[in-house]
Amino acid sequence: MSARRRAIESLYKGICTIFELQKVKDPITHQTSTIEVKVFENQKCKLSYERITSANQTTAPATIAQSTKLFIAPEIVVKSGSKIVVTQQGRTTAFSRSGEPAIFTDHQEVKLELFKEYA
Template sequence: MVSARRRAIESLYKGVCTIYEIQKVKDPITHITTTKEVMVLENQKCKLSYEKITSAHQTNAPATIAQSTKLFIAPEIVVKAGSKIVVTQHKRTSEFSRSGEPAIFTDHQEVKLELFKEYA
């Protein structure tokens, strides 16, 4: 049974995510094992939150802007280290990689993300 608190938290979820992992896959014909990107979860309700959005710092170098992105998702979802997470929220799609261990709570978990560049 889902608690009222969890329903309240999940009512704030405005996005959906798809999670990919790099896994070893054996070709049934050639019997050769290769690593491939495999979808492990699709269209999971979630929410992106942006923290510590700072203005550009005045330096002699080009301006840099720092922001921290956090994914809110159901606590029973397992997000493995190195996973690629594609989130669509407010009609925008972004690709992220997981960084740091998730903070798991009774009714949700929080996973800090970085923009996806490439698999580690």
């Protein structure tokens, strides 16, 4: 592991578990159903938050939104539609993956949205 990667990962203060919906065939009934499967557990990570404010020259109030980004090891494959449960700073929150990850040599950045339901 490179010194740069160790430095980046030393900033990781969270732990995440990643789930996917997968089709499973029952060996007895031969019926296929979709179930939630844990694909990665207790992965070190870091959540980063950014506030996005949009204001214009009208009388309407400014809109404030929050962007959430997950920093995690580059070899972890976070598929589209995955559910990611992150515990950081004593809080546990479920997210869904939004957009393609930005993969770098020493980490990847995954944009997240609050999890509502599987698509």
